[in-house]
Amino acid sequence: MPVLLRLVVVLIVLLGALAVGGYLYWTNSPLYAFQEAALAVKNHDETGLKRRVVIDNVIDHLLEDLVVQPALSTPHLSGFQSQVLAGALAMAKKSMTDGLLDSIHKSVATTPQSAILLTQTCLSPLQYFGLTPALAAPGERRRMLAQVDTGAGKLKQLLNAAGREMANETKKLRTTAFNRMQTYIHNHPSTVPGRLLDCPPEERGRHARIMLEEYGLTVKNFKGLACCSTTSDIIGRESGKVGFNFYSPKIGNQIEIDFEMIKDLESKEWRINSLSNIAQVMEQLEPAYQTDIHELVEYSLSGMSNKNMETDMHGMTERLKQDPTTQNLLNNIKLRF
16 A cells, blocks of 8 residues: 555544544533533423433522522521521422423423422421429329320320411411512512512513623623533542633623533433522622612511510410310320410
8 A cells, every 4th residue: 555545544544533532522521511401402302401401400509599598698687587587488499499490391391390399397396385294293293194195195186286386377477478578579670589580470581581681691792611620529420610701791891600510420421400609690790689688588577576476376375275185185194384
C-alpha cells in the first residue's frame, strides 16, 4: 500500500476514533442532560423530561429556597408561632407544588399525572395535657393503676378525643395563617409573591415568563457556561454542578444560575436535581424580597400567641370534660383534668 494511502487510512481511523470518543464524552457529560431535557420539552415528551430532570426535587428545592426558608427566618417568632407558620407553609407549598406540576404536565405531557400526596403531622396531645394521678396511699395507687389497666379502652378514647380536638385547633390556626397569606399577596401585587401568585393558576406561567424576561433569564441574554464540575463519593456516587451566565438588564450585570446534578446509579445518566443558588440569585435581583416575605409572615401570624392558644386550649378542655365517657373515666382513675 502506498505510503500516502496508508497515511490517509490512519488519519481517517484517528478522526473516527476522536469523533466516537468525543461523542461518548459528550453523551456522558452533565451538559448533555440539558440538551435532552430541552428536546423533551420541545417534543412534548414527559417521559424523556422525567428521565433527565428530577422534577419533584427541582420544585421542592425551589420552593424551599424561595418561600419556606425565607419565611422561617422571620425574626422574633415564638416557638408557637413558628409551629403555626410551619403548618401554613406546608399548605402553601403543597398548593404551589400541585400548581407547578400541573403547569409542567399541561405544557409537556399528553397523559394525566397523579397529584403529590403530602402527609401532615400533629403535635401529640400529651404535650398539652397534664394528666397526673391524685395523691394516694400505696394500696390506693395499686387499685388506681389496676383500674387504669382495665380501663385502657376508655383511656384510649379520651386520648383520641383530645387528639381530635387538638388537631382541629391547630388546623384552624394553620388555615387562618394560610388564608391571611393569600390576602396579603392579593393586597401587595407589586411584590414578587404578589406578581407571581396573585392571579388565576392558568396565568402563573405567563407571569413567570414576564419576570424571567425582566431578570434576563432568556436565550438572548445567555452569556455562556460558567462552570461544570463533577465529584464522586467513596462508594462511587457521582454528583455535579453546572452553571450558566446570563446578562440581567434589571441589575446591569451578569448573574450565574447553578444547577445541582446527580448521576443515576442504574442508567448512569446525568439528571438535573435542583437549582442550587436560587436564594443568592434572588438577593441580587430582588434586594427587598426577604423583607417582603417577612412582612407577609408577620401579617399572617398577627394576633397569634401562646396566650391565645392557652385560651383556646381551656375551651377545648371544657368541651372534653362535658363528655360522659371522659367524666366516668376521670372519676374512676381519679385524674385531675
